[in-house]
Amino acid sequence: MKYQLLTILLFFCIQQNVYSVNKQEVRSENDSTFLLLIEPYCRTVFPLYCTDLDYWDNTDELDPTNYELQMKYLLNISAISKLSESLVYDNKGKLAGSYYYINKLQAFKKSETSNFIILFYIRAAWDLSRSLVYAVFDSFGNEVYSQVLVTEDPIIEDNPQKVYKQTLYKVDDSHIEILVFESTDFYGDLQAKQTYINYLINEDGSLTLQQTDHNIKD
Numbered sequence: 001m002k003y004q005l006l007t008i009l010l011f012f013c014i015q016q017n018v019y020s021v022n023k024q025e026v027r028s029e030n031d032s033t034f035l036l037l038i039e040p041y042c043r044t045v046f047p048l049y050c051t052d053l054d055y056w057d058n059t060d061e062l063d064p065t066n067y068e069l070q071m072k073y074l075l076n077i078s079a080i081s082k083l084s085e086s087l088v089y090d091n092k093g094k095l096a097g098s099y100y101y102i103n104k105l106q107a108f109k110k111s112e113t114s115n116f117i118i119l120f121y122i123r124a125a126w127d128l129s130r131s132l133v134y135a136v137f138d139s140f141g142n143e144v145y146s147q148v149l150v151t152e153d154p155i156i157e158d159n160p161q162k163v164y165k166q167t168l169y170k171v172d173d174s175h176i177e178i179l180v181f182e183s184t185d186f187y188g189d190l191q192a193k194q195t196y197i198n199y200l201i202n203e204d205g206s207l208t209l210q211q212t213d214h215n216i217k218d
Contacts, residue, residue, distance in 0.1 A: 034141030037069040041107045046172040052121050065102045077135045079146035084155040099125040111173050114139045115205045129153045132167050136205030145206045150180055174201050
């Protein structure tokens with residue numbers, strides 16, 4: 001009886017330990033998924049520069065954004081849901097949802113917080129409109145804040161037809177500066193418009209508009 005009781009207690013302890021280890025392993029794996037996926041895109045040297053100049057022409061030369069990262073985190077960003085929605089079907093006619101090409105992703109950790117800032121360009125598959133997306137995630141991959149900074153999407157901006165927006169940005173731990181070169185060719189009326197935008201990056205990663213300047217040339 002004494003040995004049976006010890007055996008039962010030992011078995012119970014082993015089961016508890018196994019359960020605890022497995023539970024911890026699962027939790028650790030889930031916790032590290034987001035950080036593991038963004039690791040190849042993280043930058044530590046400031047400032048960071050990026051432009052969409054060669055976004056489309058040289059796509060094959062760029063590192064494609066991890067598919068799992070796109071589907072699990074990036075495509076669920078709330079700011080993207082404000083962009084045009086288009087129904088995309090697979091080759092069997094089954095609804096697949098909206099689709100964006102994502103590229104030139106950069107990420108860095110916000111100082112003194114556990115938040116990560118993510119910047120990337122997207123292009124809509126149905127009308128090829130481009131957008132610059134800014135998003136903040138915590139270390140678990142939960143969205144904290146997001147905003148579309150520049151877009152050609154006519155749904156959320158009153159963009160005339162045939163408008164091309166070329167974007168160049170510089171970002172550090174406290175500011176993001178954006179130059180937007182907008183050009184149109186509407187019935188031969190050529191116009192070029194340059195806009196400078198400066199955002200303050202707050203402690204939580206949210207943005208506060210500091211300055212916007214326009215320079216229009218005919």
